[in-house]
Amino acid sequence: MITSLSNPRMVEIRKLLDAKHRKQSGLFLAEGLKAVGQALDSQADLKTVVYADSELISGYGREVLDAFRQKNNVEIIEVSAEVFNSLARKDKPQGIAAVIRQQWVELQNLSTARSGIFVAVDSIQNPGNLGTIMRTCDAVGASGLILLNNSTDPYDPVSVKASMGSVFTVPLVKSDSAKFLDWAKTNSLPIIGTSDKAQQSCFTFDYPDPCLILMGSEREGLPTTLISAAADMVSIPMEGTADSLNISVATGIILYQTYLSHKGKN
Amino acid sequence: MITSLSNPRMVEIRKLLDAKHRKQSGLFLAEGLKAVGQALDSQADLKTVVYADSELISGYGREVLDAFRQKNNVEIIEVSAEVFNSLARKDKPQGIAAVIRQQWVELQNLSTARSGIFVAVDSIQNPGNLGTIMRTCDAVGASGLILLNNSTDPYDPVSVKASMGSVFTVPLVKSDSAKFLDWAKTNSLPIIGTSDKAQQSCFTFDYPDPCLILMGSEREGLPTTLISAAADMVSIPMEGTADSLNISVATGIILYQTYLSHKGKN
Numbered sequence: 291m292i293t294s295l296s297n298p299r300m301v302e303i304r305k306l307l308d309a310k311h312r313k314q315s316g317l318f319l320a321e322g323l324k325a326v327g328q329a330l331d332s333q334a335d336l337k338t339v340v341y342a343d344s345e346l347i348s349g350y351g352r353e354v355l356d357a358f359r360q361k362n363n364v365e366i367i368e369v370s371a372e373v374f375n376s377l378a379r380k381d382k383p384q385g386i387a388a389v390i391r392q393q394w395v396e397l398q399n400l401s402t403a404r405s406g407i408f409v410a411v412d413s414i415q416n417p418g419n420l421g422t423i424m425r426t427c428d429a430v431g432a433s434g435l436i437l438l439n440n441s442t443d444p445y446d447p448v449s450v451k452a453s454m455g456s457v458f459t460v461p462l463v464k465s466d467s468a469k470f471l472d473w474a475k476t477n478s479l480p481i482i483g484t485s486d487k488a489q490q491s492c493f494t495f496d497y498p499d500p501c502l503i504l505m506g507s508e509r510e511g512l513p514t515t516l517i518s519a520a521a522d523m524v525s526i527p528m529e530g531t532a533d534s535l536n537i538s539v540a541t542g543i544i545l546y547q548t549y550l551s552h553k554g555k556n
Numbered sequence: 557m558i559t560s561l562s563n564p565r566m567v568e569i570r571k572l573l574d575a576k577h578r579k580q581s582g583l584f585l586a587e588g589l590k591a592v593g594q595a596l597d598s599q600a601d602l603k604t605v606v607y608a609d610s611e612l613i614s615g616y617g618r619e620v621l622d623a624f625r626q627k628n629n630v631e632i633i634e635v636s637a638e639v640f641n642s643l644a645r646k647d648k649p650q651g652i653a654a655v656i657r658q659q660w661v662e663l664q665n666l667s668t669a670r671s672g673i674f675v676a677v678d679s680i681q682n683p684g685n686l687g688t689i690m691r692t693c694d695a696v697g698a699s700g701l702i703l704l705n706n707s708t709d710p711y712d713p714v715s716v717k718a719s720m721g722s723v724f725t726v727p728l729v730k731s732d733s734a735k736f737l738d739w740a741k742t743n744s745l746p747i748i749g750t751s752d753k754a755q756q757s758c759f760t761f762d763y764p765d766p767c768l769i770l771m772g773s774e775r776e777g778l779p780t781t782l783i784s785a786a787a788d789m790v791s792i793p794m795e796g797t798a799d800s801l802n803i804s805v806a807t808g809i810i811l812y813q814t815y816l817s818h819k820g821k822n
Contacts, residue, residue, distance in 0.1 A: 405795070418684065422802040431795030452802070493816055526812070529671070529697030535808065536688040536718070542805035543812055546792070550759055 291343075293370040300373055303340065303389055307377075309443050312392070318445035320457075321378050321387040327354050328455030335391035338365040342374035345385025354386065379447060392445050395461040397473045400434040406500030407548050408479065410436040410470065412516060413507045414537060417442045421452025422538035423505075428456035430549040433500075436463040438470055438516075471519050474502055483512055483520035484544060486534060492524040492544050497551035503544055508537045557609075559636040566639055569606065569655055573643075575709050578658070584711035586723075587644050587653040593620050594721030601657035604631040608640035611651025621652065645713060658711050661727040663739045666700040672766030673814050674745065676702035676736065678782060679773045680803060683708045687718025688804035689771075694722035696815040699766075702729040704736055704782075737785050740768055749778055749786035750810060752800060758790040758810050763817035769810055774803045 292300060305311040306319040317337065320329055327350065329336055339358045346352065358364045377387055400408065409432050414420050420442055427435050435444075441464075443449065450457050465473070474481055482497060483504045504520065506512035517523065526535060526543055535543070558566060571577040572585040583603065586595055593616065595602055605624045612618065624630045643653055666674065675698050680686050686708055693701050701710075707730075709715065716723050731739070740747055748763060749770045770786060772778035783789065792801060792809055801809075 422805060425802055426805055429792075429794040429801055454800070454802075493812075526695075527815075528695040529815075534720070535695055536691055536720075536804065538802065539688060539692055539805055539808035542801065542809055546759075546809055549793075549795075 291368045291370060292373055295373055295376050297373070299367065300369065300376070303338070304377055306389065307447060309446065312443060312445050316392050317389050318392055318450065319377065319387055319447060320390055320450050321383070321447060322451065323348065323351050323354065323384045323386060324455055325450055326386050326388045328458050329388055329390055330354055330357055332455070332458035334458050335393065336364055336388050337391065338367060338389040340367045340369055340374065340377060340387045340389075342369050342371045342385045344371050345374055345383060347385070351384065351386055379451070393462070395434065395463050397436070397463050397465055397469060400461060400463065402433055402500050404433045405431040406552055407432040407545065408434050408436065408500065408502040409541070409545065410438055410502060410504045411441055411541070412438040412505070412512055413510065414441045414505075415507060416537070417446035417449035418452045419536065419538040420444055421449035421457070423541050424449070424453040424456040424460050426538070426542045426545055427460045430545045432460060432545065434461040434463055436465055436470060438465055438467060467513070467515055474519070480521035481519055483517055483523045484525065484540065485511055485517070485523050486525050486528070488523035488525035490522060490524045492526050492547050495522065495524050495547070495551070497548040499552045501548065503541075503548055505537065505541050505544070508534060557634045557636060558639055561639055561642050563639070565633065566635065566642070569604070570643055572655065573713060575712065578709060578711050582658050583655050584658055584716065585643065585653055585713060586656055586716050587649070587713060588717065589614065589617050589620065589650045589652060590721055591716055592652050592654045594724050595654055595656055596620055596623055598721070598724035600724050601659065602630055602654050603657065604633060604655040606633045606635055606640065606643060606653045606655075608635050608637045608651045610637050611640055611649060613651070617650065617652055645717070659728070661700065661729050663702070663729050663731055663735060666727060666729065668699055668766050670699045671697040672818055673698045673811065674700050674702065674766065674768040675771070675807070675811065676704055676768060677707055677771045677807070678704040678778055679776065680707045680771075681773060682803070683712035683715035684718045685802065685804040686710055687715035687723070689807050690715070690719040690722040690726050692804070692808045692811055693726045696811045698726060698811065700727040700729055702731055702736060704731055704733060733779070733781055740785070746787035747785055749783055749789045750791065750806065751777055751783065751789050752791050752794070754789035754791035756788060756790045758792050758813050761788065761790050761813070761817070763814040765818045767814065769814055771803060771807050771810075774800060
């Protein structure tokens with residue numbers, strides 16, 4: 291059992307809390323029962339499990355740990371509660387975490403195998419919102435989530451947690467605007483952009499199947515290069531003094547309209 | 557200018573970051589240009605403005621500060637950047653914050669003046685989600701948001717920030733289940749509950765006008781006492797491995813369906 295906070299292996303794992311080290315290593319840290327259990331179920335490329343026996347109190351937690359013990363190629367490290375807490379975010383650590391290989395998909399490898407819904411977000415900043423969007427992408431069976439330009443890292447611990455396991459199931463792609471537009475054009479994939487200034491309501495629009503839903507950042511909206519490439523622009527009507535919705539709420543509303551439209555139900 | 561972190565006035569204001577002191581004092585702290593500007597616009601009962609000149613860099617920030625200087629009954633305190641940062645959450649403080657009186661509405665004072673949409677959330681735990689829900693309530697013009705049982709504090713700094721000013725515009729009510737059910741019954745207000753087990757899709761349901769949308773907590777769902785009082789239960793259909801949506805996304809989807817139904821558009 292590792293009891294020292296400065297144990298080199300722990301120092302290395304703790305570095306995965308930093309975006310820079312996640313990028314360099316291609317690894318990330320998933321913490322908590324839900325995330326580690328989902329990693330097991332989804333055949334994620336799991337390298338290391340770290341656990342603190344005193345904190346791993348649920349029966350499910352022990353089952354997950356036992357399942358990893360059956361595997362040959364997973365390193366299992368027992369640590370003290372104090373060492374575990376140094377890896378965990380503050381609130382209620384559940385005594386289990388895993389180091390997992392990031393799984394990026396190339397644009398050209400996206401397919402409509404799951405559905406005709408593709409999603410792209412431009413320059414999204416908040417990892418909690420990104421995680422929540424992944425979760426909704428999973429719920430509507432989206433075929434891919436494309437992170438454009440300087441979007442935040444889906445493997446940030448906050449994003450991983452908010453995704454509630456969807457980080458393992460939604461195909462994730464990184465791209466810049468030029469490659470993205472080229473890919474959409476080559477595949478004749480109509481881009482449906484969103485803007486609070488668009489005349490067309492997202493609730494009465496007939497979403498082509500397949501299509502690509504493109505969301506801008508809350509603060510900036512979509513850049514003109516992306517707007518001008520959109521086949522259509524839609525908006526969410528609003529009352530009151532609110533001048534916008536939270537980006538994950540707006541994305542949720544529009545993805546469900548797309549989902550319903552594709553099912554012929556709206 | 558206050559430059560000492562231990563200045564008694566600052567210590568007192570800093571206490572508003574704790575739920576206990578917010579409850580005792582009936583005050584809260586709103587931080588950042590958006591929140592303070594919206595407090596000004598919405599005639600909130602503002603007691604004190606705290607600002608750090610070196611951090612207040614935008615023209616809009618100076619306009620807001622000048623507007624408060626015109627008022628007789630607002631205390632204005634200049635502090636050093638260091639003192640200001642001790643009040644602020646970590647990321648990019650904007651040099652202005654305000655101490656404001658909480659504005660709770662009594663159940664019996666809620667009316668349909670804005671719309672026939674009322675919202676109640678049971679035991680919601682995450683203040684960011686609660687703030688995001690307030691923002692959506694504002695966007696659909698909801699007539700009130702009722703926080704049932706041990707729901708988190710809408711005046712938590714995280715909730716205030718996520719509400720993007722809607723904390724000042726959405727009528728907020730605290731209640732327990734018994735009083736709430738009594739009020740709904742007295743006012744013949746049909747309760748539409750939400751559950752992932754409900755047969756009725758939220759997208760095909762015809763929402764009565766007025767009605768009350770009742771959301772359970774993400775982890776626990778709604779307690780049976782509340783479910784049995786619901787006129788109808790609706791669910792959001794889901795694909796994939798996701799077993800639920802984020803509570804603020806789910807609320808956003810259902811509130812917009814209610815809004816459309818009331819406008820005769822779905």
